[in-house]
Amino acid sequence: MTALLAGIGAVFEPSVLLCLGTGLVVGMLVGMFPGITATMAVALASGFTMTLEPVQGLAVLLTIYVAANFGDRIPSILINTPGTPASIATTFDGYPMAKNGEAGLALIVSALVSAVGILASMVLFASASVPLAQLALKFGPSEMFAVVILAMTIMISISSSSLTKGLLAGVIGLFIATVGRDPITGDARFTFGIRELNSGLDFIAVIIGLFGIAELFDQLLTHRDHKVQPISALGRWWPTRSEYKRIAKPTVISGIVGLIVGVIPGAGGDIAGLLGWDRAKSASKTRETFGKGNIEGVAASDTASSATLGGSLTTTMALGIPGDSVMAVMIGSMIIWGIQPGPSLFVNRPALVVTITTIMVLATLVTLGINLVRMPMMVKLLDMPKHYIWATILVFCIIGTYATTNNLFTVTVMLVFGVIGVILKRCSIPAGPIVLGLILGPLAEANLRRTLLIDGPAGLINKPISAVLLAFAVIAVVTAIATPILARRRQKAATVQSN
Amino acid sequence: MIEPQKLASTSGGTDVSPGEPAAEPDYSAKPSRTLEIAIAVVALVLSVAALVLSRDIVLRMGGGGIDPKWWPTMLSCCGIALSLVLLLQAFLSTSSHRGDLLAIERRGWTRMIVSLTLSAVYVFAWSRFGYVVPTIIFTGALLWVFGLRSWKGLVIFPVAVAIFIYGLFHLLLRVPL
Amino acid sequence: MKLSKFFMQSAAAAALFGLALATPSFAQDKFPSKDITFVVQAAAGGASDRTSRAIAAELEKDLGVNVIVENRPGATGTVAFAHVAEQPADGYTIGFGPVEFAIAEHIGYDFNRENYTYLAQVMDSPVVLAVRADSPYNTLEEFLEAAKTEELSVSNSGAASAFAAATFTLSKMTGAKLTGVPFDGGAPAVAAALGGHVDAVTAGAGETATAFADGTLKVLAIFSDKPHPMFEGVKTAKEQGYDLTFGAWGGVYGPAGIPDDVKEILEESIRKAVSSQTFLDAITPAGILPVYRPGDEWKAFVDAEAARYGEMLAQ
Structure with a gap:
């Protein structure tokens, strides 16, 4: 009880609140900028926070983490450019909603469900960190491989118009991901003597190119000057009562997906967002409009990817193993402050755990409040004449990509993928499966080969978790193939009968 | 490009139904069998090229079994198979539609190619002359290409953008530009 | 119109800003008279970045000019190395040179150790071999003995790294059957050992310190000359009869041909930085040890390491 009070009280010091405010400003600025990730902002900020008190420093870094997660969604919805990989799935329904004149509604729903996702994950963090973290350790290479294979089945559901083209896009993504050094032997693959390609194609540059630049080029x-563009029409802001009811189910389903994925080390908001979107789609009554501006799609992707925050915090604090790249940087800072993450943290310093939870909750609520107020201003930006918007997007994407590596090669990669993206778009080859392939490809290959190195082929099936997950994947593929065939047969039978 | 009338009329992608008088002209992209065949052929050629390149990967330590060549080889084989299916579909299917894609506008090509060229020149100029001046000129040039003609906008907006970015990155985040 | 008002205000701000930029910095003859760029070969946040920023902060205090840290990640660091090699050798561009200086040339990168001026080694992060707390092995000897009869898997932080080389060399030297399993970084490698998916892990001291302190991981050996302060009671490999040292070391370098007077100033400043308390506070909690070797000595060390890794990686 005293720990609880002391932990909460530590946050409500003026200096800590000031740090929280600083983190908020930095986080919201970088979140909006395509390419600038929370990881980068936290890493750079950790240089300044080293000399602060631990609680003050945690306030800055955790608030950046939270605020950037919110800000991330804005460019995804407004200009089809995911600020970071975590908001890729947001573009699926968020941008179509904006094109239908519902940008305001999409932004508000996104902010609300992001807050729900983070808060739900913080409940889990505060109540069950240590047992959950033990569960996370069960995920070794063979389990990860099974998770990835299960996630790959989403390719079927995000292939909107043509299944063949969707799968082809997925293969393109998987293949692009092999550029660089082999994960097990370190041999160079498809580098063509270009030094920069040894570390692979920069993921952020590729997604900004495929989504943002390709959309801009399109x-x-x-x-056409005289055609009305509905994107800047503000539309409604707040969901109606029936819309709240509609988003309840996807929020719950994808929230659970996000919580589970968040705890698995190595799987983050990007995979969670896609999986959550996919699960919500298959459970929805209006699944045929998913990907065309369905409010349930926005709710699902953003709840799921936000719900991973508490999960990565759990593995980080309870194991000392970073749950995502932001947490990897955070661990470095915490060790400098003399905080040793691990199971003993929860026994020895319960007040600190309460403080961390309080900071996260407070940061979420304040960011939500500010976002709800500033959204109208954000959308008004789109009322600017087209030439300003286009020029700004192009310049911001170029600078944002440059800042990820300080190398103009990365900018070139982004522009090349912008051109590839617009060609694929004109060919109706969807970008979603490509990105999915890019994310999952290296995980699939490396974990499969690690499993084989450790246990040989038997390693894939003699572990319960991976065997069950692989069975799920098989079921998912079989149903996906069988459903349209069965439907067609039934239709045929019906026509025969009526004749 | 050949655009068979039959395909157009069965297309599910057009929003304006042919019966009613269109309030505005139909700008959606027209489906085209030739295009679909071309896509499949290009995909096939690229997949075969990928397969050849995959087999050519140089291994430092000798291969065999599941080596670095294995995964890309498998992927390019999948690519070949999918391209063949796509080719078959292009010949057989009648229901290809192009979703909500819009048709390309006449000035569109110029706009896109000029802004791409400008971006390339900008990247080069940046590496040569530093961040500030090229960014201002680049932003201004883009605005002009996109149709802005007011000199105030052409000068003030680029300067404001350059300063905002410089302030955020160079000063706040300490990312050297 | 609101928009134009916004633009006018921005223009005013721009004018002020331009004025600030235009303030002349008086040229001086003595080094350093302008900002120094410190190139890091890794993204912000890792051990290289942390060490570099700590050094840069100290250099800034000592030399009285800004030392700007620039992250240029990619291709095992060779993107940054190549960039530094192309800069003028005036001491205004320096960088962080990690153990990859000794490895890159052996794994197919276009990299030449002779293209650089070596200023000083500043740190070393020794490699440790660790097993899960409930593992039957308590010493390096027991572990290697067991590996002679059955194949044991050892995770490491990445292909062709110092950590992978440690496993490989250990098995070659002793005939133990150890399978190196590369992961994408030190943390997942440690997690794999904690979860019991592999039999042991070779990782940096910092990455295993948390689990060691919590008692979830037993450290069997540390591959360093002397015991590590964070691992009380853990013997070095040498003390257990295996004369092997492995470490993720690092130092400060610049392009080849930095004039001797400038080199001296930098060397002296780096020496002071390495012995400063702030530097120690910044790196030791992460398991990194401050190690100082002046330029020439460090160069000889890099050459020796390169020869050693050449043998290990040639197979």
Whole structure:
């Protein structure tokens, strides 16, 4: 009880609140900028926070983490450019909603469910960190491989118009991901003597190119001055009562997905967002409009990816093993402050655990409040004449990509993928499966080969978790193939009968 | 490009139904069998090229079994199979539609190619002359290409953007530009 | 119109800003008279970045100019090394040179150790071999003995790294059957050992310290000359009869041909930085040990390491 009070009280010091405010400003600024990730902001900020008191420093870094997660969604919805990988799935329904004139509604729903996701995950963090972390350790290479294979089945559901093209896109993504050094032997693959390619194609540059720049180029190609563009029409802000009811189910389903994925080390908001979107789609009554501007899709992707925050915090604090790249940086800072993450943290310093929870909750609530107020201003930006918007997007994407590596090669990669992206778009080959392939490819290959190194082929099936997950994957593929065939047969039978 | 009338009329992608008088002209992209065949052929060629490149990966320590060549080889084989299916579909299917894609506008090509060229020149100029001046010129040039003609906007907006970015990155985040 | 008002205000701000930029910095003859760029070969946040920023902060205090840290990650660090090699050798561009200086050339990178001026070694992060707390092995001897009859798996932080080389060399030297399993970084490698998916892990001291302190991981050996302060009671490999040292060391370098007077100033400043308390506070909690070797000595060490890794990686 005293720990609880002391932990909460530690946050409500003026200096700590000031740090929280600083983190908020930095986090919201970088979140909006495509390419600048929370990881980068936290890493750079940790240089300044080293000399602060631990609680003050945690306030800055955790608030950046939270605020960037919110800000991330804005460019995804407004200009189809995921600020970071975690908001890829947001573009699926968020941007179509904006194009239908519902940008305001999409932004508000996104902010609300992001808050729900983070708060739910913090409940889990505060109540069950240590047992959950033990569960997380059960995920070794063979289990990870099974998770990845299960996640790959999403390719089927995000292939909107043509299944063949969707799968082809997935293969393109998986193949692009092999550029660079082999994960097990370190041999160079498809580097063509270009030094930079040894570390693979920069993921952020590729997604900004495929989504943001490709969309911009498509607009440049097809824009007609006299045609009304509904994107800047504000539309409604707040969901109606029936819309709240509609988003309840996807929020719960994808929230659970996000919580589970968040605890698995090595799987983060990107995979969670896609999986959550997919699960919500298959459970929805209006699944055929998913990907075309369905409010349930936005709710699902953002709840799931936000719900991973508490999960990564759990593995980080309870095991000392970073749950995601932001947490990897955070651990470095915490050790400098003399905080040793691990199971003993929860026994020896319960007040600190309460403080961390309080900071996260407070940061979430304040960011939500500010976001709800500033959204109208954000959308008004789109009322600017087209030439300003286009020029700004192009410049911001170039600078944002440059800042990830300080190397103009990365900018070139982004522009090349912008051109590839617009060609694929004109060919109706979807970008979603490509990105999914990019994320999952290295995980699939490396974990499969690690499993084989450790146990040989038997390693895949003699562990209960991986065997069950692989069975799920098989079921998912079989149903996906069988459903349309069965439906067609039934239809045929019906026509025969009526004749 | 050949655009068979039959395909167009069965297309599910057009929003304007042919019966009613269109309030505005139909700008959606027209489906095209030739395009679909071309896509499949290009995909096939690229997949075969990928397969050849995969077999050519140089291994430092000798291969065999599940070596670095194995995964890309498998992927390019999948690519070949999918391209063949796509080719078959392009010949057989009648229901290809292009979703909500819009048709390309006449000036569109110029706009896109010029902004791409400008970006390339900008990247080069940045590496040569530093961040500030190229960014201002680049932003201004883009605005002009996109149709802005007011000199105030052409000068003030680029300067403001350059300063905002410089402030955020160079000063706040200490990322040297 | 609101927009134009916004632009006018921005223009005013711009003018002020331009004025600030234009303030001339008086040229001086003595080094350093302008900002120094410190190139890091890894992304912000890791051990290299942490060490570099700590050094840069100390250099800034000592030399009285800004030392700007620039992250240029990619291709095992060779993107950054190549960039530094191309800069003028005036001492205004320096960088962080990690153990990859000795490895890159052996794994197919276009990299030449002779293209650089070696200023000083500043740190070393020794490799440790650890097993899960409930593992039957308590010493390096027991572990290697068991590996002679059955194949044991050892996770490490990445292919062709110092950590992978440690496993490989250990098995080659003793005939123990050890399978190295590379992971994507030290943390997942440690997690795999904690979860019992592999039999042991070779990782940096910092990455295993948390689990060691919590008692979930037993450290069997530390591959370093002397015991590590964070691992009380753990013997070095040498003390257990295996004369092997492995470490993720690092130092400060610049392009080849930095004039001797400038080199001296930098060397002296780095020496002071390494012995400063702030530097110690920044790196030791992460398991990194401050190690100082002046430029020439460090160069000889790099050459020796390169020869050693050449043998290990040639197979």
